[in-house]
Amino acid sequence: VRVLGIEGTAWAASAALYDGATDSVHIETEAYQPESGGLHPREAAEHMAEHLPKVAESVLERARNERDQPIDAVAFSRGPGLGPCLRLAGTTARALAQRLDVPLVGVNHMVAHLEIGRHLSGFSSPVCLNASGANAHILGYRNGRYRVLGETMDTGVGNAIDKFTRHVGWSHPGGPKVEEAAANGSYVDLPYVVKGMDFSFSGIMSAAKDAVDTDGQSGAPVEDVCHGLQENIFAMLTEVAERALSLTGSSELVLGGGVGQNQRLQSMLASMCEQRGADFFAPENRFLRDNAGMIAVLGAKMYAAGDTVAIDDSGIDSNFRPDEVPVTWRDDDET
Ligand code: ATP
CATH class of the missing domain: 3.30.420.40 (ATPase, nucleotide binding domain)
Structure with missing residues (x-):
């Protein structure tokens, strides 16, 4: 399974390619760095609008150079995060999924922070x-x-x-x-x-x-x-x-x-x-700070479990709590 991940909850305009066959992750990130003060939601959204399409195209280009059918699914960070940023990440992911005619996967960003550690550790x-x-x-x-x-x-x-x-x-x-x-x-x-x-x-x-x-x-x-x-x-x-x-x-x-x-x-x-x-x-x-690699890795697990989302139901949720997510990708005996 090869999944394109899109991350855009706050400061990281990030795209990644996860290749399940080699268990490898390629990540490209453009970081928003405020000139003064903390993160400004409007500036962060402008950063997303400018950079998300670029990092996504760059990762996709790399995937295309490797194979004719570059990816199986597009996964994106659905929340929690800054609403204006999430909306841009959602729009980018939906457009890519439609263009490539592949399923869309909506990932909880906090569960992704957890699952990447579980994936890499083998715990x-x-x-x-x-x-x-x-x-x-x-x-x-x-x-x-x-x-x-x-x-x-x-x-x-x-x-x-x-x-x-x-x-x-x-x-x-x-x-x-x-x-x-x-x-x-x-x-x-x-x-x-x-x-x-x-x-x-x-x-x-x-x-x-x-x-x-x-x-x-x-x-x-x-x-x-x-x-x-x-x-x-x-x-x-x-x-x-x-x-x-x-x-x-x-x-x-x-x-x-x-x-x-x-x-x-x-x-x-x-x-x-x-x-x-x-x-x-x-x-x-690179997997601890916000990054699309963790979105792509969890996206691949969800996709393999059939846990995809229709475009019409793929709205973002800026307060998306990790305990709202039905965990579809783990065996039931993993308590
Ligand atoms: P969330 O995952 O909740 O959306 P976030 O979008 O703010 O968080 P993260 O990349 O997970 O993004 O975390 C960024 C935070 O990590 C910033 O507050 C930053 O100051 C902090 N941080 C980065 N490096 C260090 C460090 N070496 N020690 C302590 N804090 C750090």
Whole structure:
């Protein structure tokens, strides 16, 4: 099976080709980089309108050079994400499916973040921590659905970090800059909020803004605040991930999402798993941040299960939750 994937939920105008015969993924992405501030939905949509057709044509061209019948299906990110971006991704995917006369597959972006880790790791039934820009949740499979075992009560984890870096005047995205600065800092005490299986990031983000020395007069050095921010946020995620492993009895953890590129987060999760004798897998960075490769890979599984969608029913859903998706592509005995 060869599937063309289209991703356009927020910043990544991305297309990919997944070839099931060789299990290979080719990804092309044009990233939207705001000139100032965070992601502007209108600018992000303009970026999609300009770049999605180009990356899609380029990937398709490559597929055509390899075979006469280039692809079997077109898969696209149906949600969650920014409505104006999703609409453009949907339109691009529908037009391609019609032109190539192949079925369309509507993929949940958060389930794709999880499934790419399961696919690459070969784990059978892992718990998944999705740590991305607009989201943060822990998922586990039970009776035909991915259940949300824990999630953020307010902002997404990456968005919280990005809001802090905007406050100190750093350009978007802030995550990599916080990671770099934190390496040279020492711990500053900040709020740590886990309630049951859920976590909250808005309090720590505001406290970090207040703690930092922006006027040269008072407050802590920015490196120290970055260090404290990372330690607390990632410990919160690790604590809930550990509890999810314990509750489900699973001994496998996979990581997904752009914040998952952070080495400190990966090392905290790896040592927690090691201590409890669980296996941990983090995909390589190109599969962690938003990318069409994960859409194409899950699209291929859904297509093989007959889980396609008619063009008329293929509307986007900007609040599409992972537990709304009937999991059609797994064997029932995979609990
Ligand atoms: P979603 O999947 O929820 O739609 P998204 O569209 O924002 O999320 P992702 O690519 O999953 O996109 O994540 C982007 C986020 O990852 C940004 O908030 C960015 O700051 C953060 N990020 C990137 N690299 C790092 C890093 N090294 N450390 C921490 N955060 C990072």
